[in-house]
Amino acid sequence: MASVGTLSGSATMQQALGQAARHLDTEPARALAQAEAILRQARGLPPAELIACQALRRLGQTQAALARLTALARTEARIPAVLWELAQAADEAGDTGRAIAALDSLTRQQPGVASGWFLLATQLRKAGRDQDAWRADLSGIHASTRDRALLEAAVAMREERLDEAEAMLASRDDPPAIRLRGEILWRRGDMTAALEQVRHAVESAPGFDLARDFLVRLLLQTNSLSQALDHAEILQSSPIPNPGYALLKASVLVRLGDQTGAKLIYERLLAAKADQPQVWQNLGHALKTLGEQSDAVHAYRQAVGHQPTMGEAWWSLANLKTVTLDHADIATMEQALATLEPEAESRAEDIFHLHFSLGKALEDAGDYPAAFAHYDRGNRLRRTMVLHDADSFAAEVQATAAAFTAPVLAASGPGGCPAPDPIFIVGLPRSGSTLVEQILSSHSQVEGTMELPDLMAIAGRLQSRVDDGEFADFATMIASLTPADRTRLGEEYLDRTRIHRQSDKPHFIDKLPNNWQHVGLIQLILPNARIIDARRHPMGCCFSGWKQHFARGQSFTYDLTDIGLYYRAYVGLMADFDAALPGRVHRLFYERMVADTPGEVARLLDHLGLPFEEACLSFWRNKRAVRTASSEQVRQPIYTDGVDHWRHFAPWLTPLQEALGPVLPAYPDAPQVV
Numbered sequence: 001m002a003s004v005g006t007l008s009g010s011a012t013m014q015q016a017l018g019q020a021a022r023h024l025d026t027e028p029a030r031a032l033a034q035a036e037a038i039l040r041q042a043r044g045l046p047p048a049e050l051i052a053c054q055a056l057r058r059l060g061q062t063q064a065a066l067a068r069l070t071a072l073a074r075t076e077a078r079i080p081a082v083l084w085e086l087a088q089a090a091d092e093a094g095d096t097g098r099a100i101a102a103l104d105s106l107t108r109q110q111p112g113v114a115s116g117w118f119l120l121a122t123q124l125r126k127a128g129r130d131q132d133a134w135r136a137d138l139s140g141i142h143a144s145t146r147d148r149a150l151l152e153a154a155v156a157m158r159e160e161r162l163d164e165a166e167a168m169l170a171s172r173d174d175p176p177a178i179r180l181r182g183e184i185l186w187r188r189g190d191m192t193a194a195l196e197q198v199r200h201a202v203e204s205a206p207g208f209d210l211a212r213d214f215l216v217r218l219l220l221q222t223n224s225l226s227q228a229l230d231h232a233e234i235l236q237s238s239p240i241p242n243p244g245y246a247l248l249k250a251s252v253l254v255r256l257g258d259q260t261g262a263k264l265i266y267e268r269l270l271a272a273k274a275d276q277p278q279v280w281q282n283l284g285h286a287l288k289t290l291g292e293q294s295d296a297v298h299a300y301r302q303a304v305g306h307q308p309t310m311g312e313a314w315w316s317l318a319n320l321k322t323v324t325l326d327h328a329d330i331a332t333m334e335q336a337l338a339t340l341e342p343e344a345e346s347r348a349e350d351i352f353h354l355h356f357s358l359g360k361a362l363e364d365a366g367d368y369p370a371a372f373a374h375y376d377r378g379n380r381l382r383r384t385m386v387l388h389d390a391d392s393f394a395a396e397v398q399a400t401a402a403a404f405t406a407p408v409l410a411a412s413g414p415g416g417c418p419a420p421d422p423i424f425i426v427g428l429p430r431s432g433s434t435l436v437e438q439i440l441s442s443h444s445q446v447e448g449t450m451e452l453p454d455l456m457a458i459a460g461r462l463q464s465r466v467d468d469g470e471f472a473d474f475a476t477m478i479a480s481l482t483p484a485d486r487t488r489l490g491e492e493y494l495d496r497t498r499i500h501r502q503s504d505k506p507h508f509i510d511k512l513p514n515n516w517q518h519v520g521l522i523q524l525i526l527p528n529a530r531i532i533d534a535r536r537h538p539m540g541c542c543f544s545g546w547k548q549h550f551a552r553g554q555s556f557t558y559d560l561t562d563i564g565l566y567y568r569a570y571v572g573l574m575a576d577f578d579a580a581l582p583g584r585v586h587r588l589f590y591e592r593m594v595a596d597t598p599g600e601v602a603r604l605l606d607h608l609g610l611p612f613e614e615a616c617l618s619f620w621r622n623k624r625a626v627r628t629a630s631s632e633q634v635r636q637p638i639y640t641d642g643v644d645h646w647r648h649f650a651p652w653l654t655p656l657q658e659a660l661g662p663v664l665p666a667y668p669d670a671p672q673v674v
Contacts, residue, residue, distance in 0.1 A: 016037075017051065020038065020048070028055040029055070031054075035051040035052035035055060046079065049072050050079075052068065053069045054085055057085070057088065062093045063093060070086065078109065080106055080113075080116075087119060087123070091122075099119075099123045106120075107120055112146055114174060117137065117139045118136075118174065118175060120136045121134070121137040121205065133206075135207070138207055138239070140175070140205065141175070141208055141209075144174070150176055150177060150180065153168040154180060157180065157184050162184050165184055166184050175211065178198075178200050179214065182195075182196075182201060186218065191218065191221065194218060195218050195219075195222070198215045198218060199215060202215055207238075209238050216228045216235070216252065219231065220251070220252065223454065225499055229253070229256065233249065247279070253265070257449065257502070259289045260286075260290065266279050266280075270283065277307040280303035281312060281313045284296045284313070287299055293322065296320065297320065297323060300316050304332075308335070309339055310350065311336070311354040311357065312349070312353045314357040315353040315354075315360075319548075324361075324364045325361035330365075333361070334358070337351065337355075340354075348385065351381060352379075352382045352549070355378030356374070356375065356378040356549045358374040359371045359375035362374060378549065379547075379558045382549065382558045383562075388555040388558075388562060390556070390565045394569055400518075402475050403474045403479075403520060404523070405576075405580060406579065406581070409524075412486075415483030415485075415486040416486040416523075416525045416527045418528055419490070419526070419529075420528040421508055422494075422530070423508065424529060424531045425437055425440075425513070426519065426532070426534070427516060427570070429557065431534045431590060432536055432590035432593060435593065436534050438619045439601055439604070439617075441619075442613070442618070443605070444505070445507055446505060446507045446508070446610070447502070449497070449501065449508055450511065451511050452510045452512055456518070458493060458521075459521055462474075478521075478524070481524065493526065507608075516574060519573075520577060532586050532587075532607075533587045534588055535590065536589070536591070537643070538567050538660050538663055539657070540645070541567065542563045542564055542660070543646040543649060545557045560653065560655040561658070564658070564660045567663065568659065568663050571674055574670070586604065586607040586608075588604060597617065598617060601616050601617060662674065
């Protein structure tokens with residue numbers, strides 16, 4: 001080995017330089033000494049001078065390194081390593097201007113090296129040049145698209161070789177690799193870790209638009225709506241305009257209940273470019289929710305005019321309930337099905353939507369056999385695309401019933417959040433729950449919101465503690481909750497739902513029908529919340545749900561047997577809860593509401609402790625946004641036509657009757673044994 005003071009005759013200059021470079025990270029003092037020894041024999045040798053500067057910076061002698069690097073850059077400005085080191089030293093010395101100048105030269109020389117762009121973006125932000133920094137981040141992302149290792153990891157991820165993809169990224173900490181690692185975690189189902197990684201990517205490169213876009217979508221999935229809106233707002237200022245970011249913001253606004261804000265975005269996009277069927281459809285959804293029916297029909301007509309095979313737009317028209325599709329529409333939809341036949345696998349969503357739409361059109365035309373055939377085909381296709389195990393679900397319901405028996409509830413004692421704010425409307429879809437919500441939200445003390453996912457999310461988190469082995473079963477987990485735990489959970493529910501409350505009214509409605517599964521949990525964590533069970537004749541309710549395609553959830557509705565068993569499980573659990581806490585739930589039967597609206601409304605308000613208000617009987621004048629499938633039906637007075645409409649299809653409903661079992665003849669009571 002060469003000594004510090006001199007180079008041996010057998011050691012070449014390259015060997016000496018290599019030795020010094022190898023010691024930089026582990027022994028910078030030794031590297032500096034070796035570099036200085038080389039410089040004494042080869043004064044001003046650029047590689048040795050660079051090693052000396054690198055060693056000085058690692059030893060904390062930033063100013064000395066910066067001075068020498070500045071001098072070196074005057075003669076060696078075309079050596080990228082010199083510019084990189086100068087930028088690093090200038091950054092550490094707080095000389096942002098010099099760092100920017102060095103990185104500007106570096107990125108011009110090597111535009112394909114992403115790290116230079118990301119460091120430049122950091123320096124530009126320090127200088128207050130946010131838009132320039134944003135562009136630098138975007139240039140770094142563009143450079144990363146040629147990173148072979150990243151591309152190989154992305155391919156492995158898309159082919160579901162997740163372990164392999166993760167291993168490829170193990171040593172990487174650059175923003176694109178961090179975002180990709182987040183997507184891998186998301187595909188694994190680890191949402192918490194995925195969010196952490198994607199947030200880190202955005203923090204590392206705030207101008208990484210695609211990472212922020214992904215973050216918004218993850219936040220939407222976790223119902224973190226205010227955070228999602230903050231990030232969606234930031235994307236609107238991107239230096240590279242992208243209509244997709246406007247659509248993303250509109251999606252967040254829709255979730256927040258700001259249909260008017262979403263509508264304005266869709267209208268602006270269509271004014272710029274009218275040939276956008278998806279945007280026309282989205283506009284139709286917003287207009288329908290706002291009650292602007294004629295404009296909604298126009299929007300949906302525009303969507304199918306631009307794209308006749310757009311099944312969801314046809315279904316949106318049919319789903320208005322007050323619109324009748326004519327013979328020309330039926331012919332167009334049938335032609336659309338024929339057109340889609342060669343692409344049946346890839347266009348399954350359009351196809352099942354078209355079948356549901358044709359079912360509704362033919363039902364309105366009185367051709368019940370043909371209508372049932374299309375409903376059946378649509379449901380069979382949709383059933384292949386959703387996960388629902390009736391046996392597993394029945395077991396979950398039984399476990400829930402066992403967790404909230406009368407002795408358990410009696411022994412639970414005080415606890416839970418005492419706020420009386422929430423009014424839960426539970427039951428099945430198509431049971432009249434939207435009608436009840438519209439009536440109550442017409443009261444001056446009650447605010448209608450939407451079907452809120454928050455109680456289900458809390459219940460799901462509690463169930464995960466059982467699934468992860470922390471508790472033997474759900475009943476044991478529930479029994480472990482202390483009064484303080486229950487209070488905290490109730491307060492969490494109120495905190496999570498507060499973003500949906502737009503007024504200072506003392507009560508608000510959570511109309512997610514599936515919350516019937518968690519009435520026991522409601523009792524424990526929100527003991528003063530009110531619970532209304534909106535119930536409809538099992539044949540009418542289940543058939544109406546089966547012929548309705550839902551935008552999300554309700555995976556049990558696409559098979560007559562599945563939905564019958566679901567209704568049966570619902571009746572059983574609610575009967576168990578009634579036995580445990582008689583009178584705790586107010587049951588409201590749709591048929592009675594239709595027959596005696598004033599009397600049923602009076603009894604409902606009395607149960608809630610609210611004074612009677614005439615507005616509750618003229619609920620159709622309420623202009624609030626309604627997002628459910630009954631949005632147009634609740635904007636007109638109650639009609640009786642739908643009560644027994646299912647009888648037109650009775651010849652084909654034997655599987656439903658059999659699945660309902662004893663529940664059907666016992667209605668409106670619950671059978672002794674469900």
